Amino acid sequence: MSRRAGADYCGGVIEVVGCPASGVADLPATQLSLLYDAALVISSRRLLSALDSLDPAPRAERRPWPTPLLPGLDDLLDSVGEPGDGSVVVLATGDPLLSGIGSTLLRRLGPERVRVHPAVSSLAVARARMGWPAETTSWVSVVGRPIGRVTPLLTPRARVLVLSSDETTPAQLSALLTDRGLGDTRVTVLGDLDTQTESRHDCTAAEFAYQAPRLNIVALQLPAVAAGHPGPFGGENALLGGAAGRPDDAFHTDGQLTKAEVRAIALARLRPAPGAVLWDLGAGSGSVALEWCLRHTSARAYAVERRADRVALIEHNAAEAGADLHVLATDIGSALVELVDLDRPDAIFLGAGVTEPVLKRCLAALRPGGRLVAHAVTLESEGVLVQAYRRIVAEGGSATLRRVAVESVEPLGEYLSLRPARAIVQLAIQQDGAP
Numbered sequence: 001m002s003r004r005a006g007a008d009y010c011g012g013v014i015e016v017v018g019c020p021a022s023g024v025a026d027l028p029a030t031q032l033s034l035l036y037d038a039a040l041v042i043s044s045r046r047l048l049s050a051l052d053s054l055d056p057a058p059r060a061e062r063r064p065w066p067t068p069l070l071p072g073l074d075d076l077l078d079s080v081g082e083p084g085d086g087s088v089v090v091l092a093t094g095d096p097l098l099s100g101i102g103s104t105l106l107r108r109l110g111p112e113r114v115r116v117h118p119a120v121s122s123l124a125v126a127r128a129r130m131g132w133p134a135e136t137t138s139w140v141s142v143v144g145r146p147i148g149r150v151t152p153l154l155t156p157r158a159r160v161l162v163l164s165s166d167e168t169t170p171a172q173l174s175a176l177l178t179d180r181g182l183g184d185t186r187v188t189v190l191g192d193l194d195t196q197t198e199s200r201h202d203c204t205a206a207e208f209a210y211q212a213p214r215l216n217i218v219a220l221q222l223p224a225v226a227a228g229h230p231g232p233f234g235g236e237n238a239l240l241g242g243a244a245g246r247p248d249d250a251f252h253t254d255g256q257l258t259k260a261e262v263r264a265i266a267l268a269r270l271r272p273a274p275g276a277v278l279w280d281l282g283a284g285s286g287s288v289a290l291e292w293c294l295r296h297t298s299a300r301a302y303a304v305e306r307r308a309d310r311v312a313l314i315e316h317n318a319a320e321a322g323a324d325l326h327v328l329a330t331d332i333g334s335a336l337v338e339l340v341d342l343d344r345p346d347a348i349f350l351g352a353g354v355t356e357p358v359l360k361r362c363l364a365a366l367r368p369g370g371r372l373v374a375h376a377v378t379l380e381s382e383g384v385l386v387q388a389y390r391r392i393v394a395e396g397g398s399a400t401l402r403r404v405a406v407e408s409v410e411p412l413g414e415y416l417s418l419r420p421a422r423a424i425v426q427l428a429i430q431q432d433g434a435p
Helices: 029-037 045-053 069-078 101-109 122-130 147-153 169-179 235-239 260-270 287-295 308-321 332-342 356-365 379-394
Strands: 014-019 040-043 061-064 088-093 114-117 138-141 159-163 186-191 199-204 216-221 277-281 300-304 325-328 347-350 371-376 398-404 407-412 415-420 424-430
Touching (some): 014 029, 014 101, 029 088, 029 114, 040 045, 045 061, 045 088, 069 101, 088 101, 101 114, 122 159, 122 216, 138 147, 147 159, 147 287, 169 186, 169 216, 260 287, 260 347, 260 371, 277 332, 287 300, 287 325, 287 347, 300 332, 308 325, 325 332, 332 356, 347 356, 356 371, 371 379, 379 398, 379 424
Parallel strands (some): 014 088, 014 114, 040 088, 277 300, 277 347, 300 325, 347 371
Antiparallel strands (some): 159 216, 186 216, 398 424
């Protein structure tokens, strides 16, 4: 693993200044004074050039962000200098904590070394233009991310703001919505917000034919119902949002699938959360990992599946949903070695390959306070879960063991009958929260 960016940074507090869309000249006096007092200003080349419009121009040294940003961030931060060398200002746009550089610096350096001075965010301006209160509006960024990241927010009558990657994003969003039977979605492209070239274009997703500006936010007003449309994410499946227990036909599958009702129960015990990481071991079609990701746009998952045909199904499902889902085409034992070094989990779902050694390694890998859910359908794997439950309870740990059985109605001649599906035994373990 690479070292943490800025691990050797020894400078003082970095002032992160958000610049309004109207330009650096409209910065408040306190933020302008930070620029004039700075020894170093770090920003994009565009904003660094804009400093020349000030009279007088700040005399600070100017450094542009490295390209690509994250790989070059280590060297940039480590070269900033000692606390006595003068203050450092990072000039950003709008709210630096809205999917911006402020968030990155806080993660890398901590709040004691970063002070943020936000301007009005582009999302706030977009809500004002649309007349949408913050409490009734969701948002997602597709900057450098799959366009399908909007999927968890697609619910009946939802209002969604999408931070665009570039001028192609509005057309891609409209195509995705139309393909899923949501062509009636009202699409508003807001370009160059809060500048002299601000623009607005309104249409439906099905009607979209517009050359969008590069800097834009797309506002979506979802319909109440979706038109019938083939495919796992079409028709009413397109408006399921992040709800757990999606219909089984909402996934491409060869039949190896954790069924909807059982999946919903498992996810209730796994407890998806923003930014949390799941390991789905023996993923089959990837339905549990996918629903984990769909619950929160920032949730991440690793799906482990050794069969190549099922790996292809998982990747297909993830691509359609725009989920942050990584697939490891290997067996569970090999994956546990790789994943421990890669990204420790907040939760683990063990849907296959239940053995005592695997259970112990999974519990050792969990972060403090993490959860493990294991399912068994054979007598042998049930025995493993029973013994694990006994051991954990005897040691004072927190665990539940239950049998889950689902019966569905089907015709029996001229009558109706309930047909049981194969029951599963579920072991759910809650780790101690102490580090």
